[in-house]
Amino acid sequence: MEKNSKIYVAGHRGMVGSAIVRELKRQGYENIITRTHAELDLVNQKAVDDFFAAERPEYVFLAAAKVGGIEANASHPADFMYQNMMLEMNVINAAWRNGCKKLEFLGSSCIYPRLAPQPMPESCLLTSSLEQTNEAYALAKISGLKYCEYLNRQYGTDYISVMPTNLYGPNDNYHPTHSHVLPALIRRFHEAKENGLKEVVCWGDGSPLREFLYVDDLANLCVFLMNNYSGNETVNAGTGKELTIKELSELVAKTVGYEGRIVWDTSKPNGTPRKLLDVSKAQALGWNYRTELPDGLRLAYEDFLSNPMRAER
Numbered sequence: 114m115e116k117n118s119k120i121y122v123a124g125h126r127g128m129v130g131s132a133i134v135r136e137l138k139r140q141g142y143e144n145i146i147t148r149t150h151a152e153l154d155l156v157n158q159k160a161v162d163d164f165f166a167a168e169r170p171e172y173v174f175l176a177a178a179k180v181g182g183i184e185a186n187a188s189h190p191a192d193f194m195y196q197n198m199m200l201e202m203n204v205i206n207a208a209w210r211n212g213c214k215k216l217e218f219l220g221s222s223c224i225y226p227r228l229a230p231q232p233m234p235e236s237c238l239l240t241s242s243l244e245q246t247n248e249a250y251a252l253a254k255i256s257g258l259k260y261c262e263y264l265n266r267q268y269g270t271d272y273i274s275v276m277p278t279n280l281y282g283p284n285d286n287y288h289p290t291h292s293h294v295l296p297a298l299i300r301r302f303h304e305a306k307e308n309g310l311k312e313v314v315c316w317g318d319g320s321p322l323r324e325f326l327y328v329d330d331l332a333n334l335c336v337f338l339m340n341n342y343s344g345n346e347t348v349n350a351g352t353g354k355e356l357t358i359k360e361l362s363e364l365v366a367k368t369v370g371y372e373g374r375i376v377w378d379t380s381k382p383n384g385t386p387r388k389l390l391d392v393s394k395a396q397a398l399g400w401n402y403r404t405e406l407p408d409g410l411r412l413a414y415e416d417f418l419s420n421p422m423r424a425e426r
């Protein structure tokens with residue numbers, strides 16, 4: 114990308130899209146175009162076609178998606194499949210037809226099989242069955258990355274994809290029931306501190322292992338890949354480091370300043386025992402994460418405190 118290249122970031126008000134815009138600006142890219150969901154519904158093919166025909170962006174970061182937690186995914190699979198599939202096909206197809214030089218598609222580690230080897234290499238895609246709870250979302254994401262691959266194969270485009278692990282950071286979703294584990298813990302421990310609660314009850318026994326990447330580090334990788342990677346196989350984005358949910362809870366409690374007890378409700382399910390990405394491909398390309406979890410958590414908590422809309426998303 115040249116510093117004045119026309120770059121469209123789809124989903125710029127979301128956690129990932131806003132981090133990509135911050136990173137592009139930090140690196141001196143000036144010609145960034147954006148549209149809110151209200152201005153341009155990416156599920157609407159005609160609207161997307163008209164937008165691309167008028168703007169003809171040279172580069173596209175596709176960070177817009179209908180995203181949700183386990184409950185939303187499990188109870189609304191048809192909506193997750195339709196909206197994500199339509200949005201992806203509309204944007205990628207219109208980008209290609211309007212001469213977009215390079216597109217980067219954002220997916221998620223849930224595209225990998227339920228019983229994938231740990232850590233999960235990019236090559237384990239489509240080797241066995243998906244996790245049932247988010248199968249519809251995963252199938253839509255797999256279709257998006259495969260469509261990029263097929264365009265490359267059939268029409269010689271240079272469209273790539275990146276699959277991040279669990280993310281956290283500014284503009285995260287702190288909704289009480291619809292958020293991911295890390296922002297949910299920030300909110301719960303913060304509220305427990307505010308209300309002087311003596312204990313906080315967490316689900317399971319705290320033993321599952323998880324990986325977390327600070328979203329600004331992901332954005333740095335996204336820009337790096339746009340400039341330095343071409344290929345049909347996706348690229349995993351993570352730290353390659355894991356910790357138990359128990360360790361994570363203790364770290365969040367410490368960051369937030371909650372001094373009460375953490376109680377584990379072992380009658381509740383634990384979830385998958387381990388979910389770690391193999392990040393050797395990104396590392397071999399010359400990229401590594403920068404933000405250690407305690408530092409990223411401090412920044413995320415500052416963002417939580419500074420954003421009065423945090424509970425509304």
Ligand SMILES: NC(=O)c1ccc[n+]([C@@H]2O[C@H](COP(=O)([O-])OP(=O)(O)OC[C@H]3O[C@@H](n4cnc5c(N)ncnc54)[C@H](OP(=O)(O)O)[C@@H]3O)[C@@H](O)[C@H]2O)c1
Nearest residue numbers: 124126127128129150154155156177178219221277279280
């Ligand atoms: N968060 C994570 O931990 C995580 C982990 C791995 C991968 N990812 C991936 O990163 C990508 C972005 O996730 P995120 O966490 O940034 O999600 P997010 O905060 O919910 O942002 C998604 C953005 O897409 C927009 N959008 C959704 N449907 C749209 C439509 N039909 N038309 C126009 N805009 C639309 C949303 O706008 P509205 O809010 O106005 O609808 C929102 O601004 C997704 O592909 C996700 O799979 C996220």
